[in-house]
Amino acid sequence: MGMILMIIAGICFGWWALTTVQDYWRSSMTSLVAQTSQTDLMPAAPLTPPISVDASKLARAINPPVKIDTRAAERLAIESMARQIDQQNPMSIAGRRAGR
Secondary structure, X not given: OHHHHHHHHHHHHHHHHHHHHHHXXXXXXXXXXXXXXXXXXXXXXXXXOOOOOOHHXXXXXXXXXXXXXXXXXXXXXXXXXXXHHHHHOOOOOOOOOOOO
């Protein structure tokens, strides 16, 4: 019977010791968190002046006007069409009929 009482007393003492240590640890952690949460982590930043944006300049920067020079391509197209016509029509030499 004495052994059973010693086991029960040991379990109760262990339970009390465990809860006491946990309570002490929890209170020390909450005090550390409370101390660090009261300090400033970053210094206050200076206020920057408001930014003024010109909408027309912004629109031109995002979508610049495109100027495509098509004169060279037009010249090449005309020369190509002339070449095709020359290839389709046989050359005629003065005094000779075409096709012979």
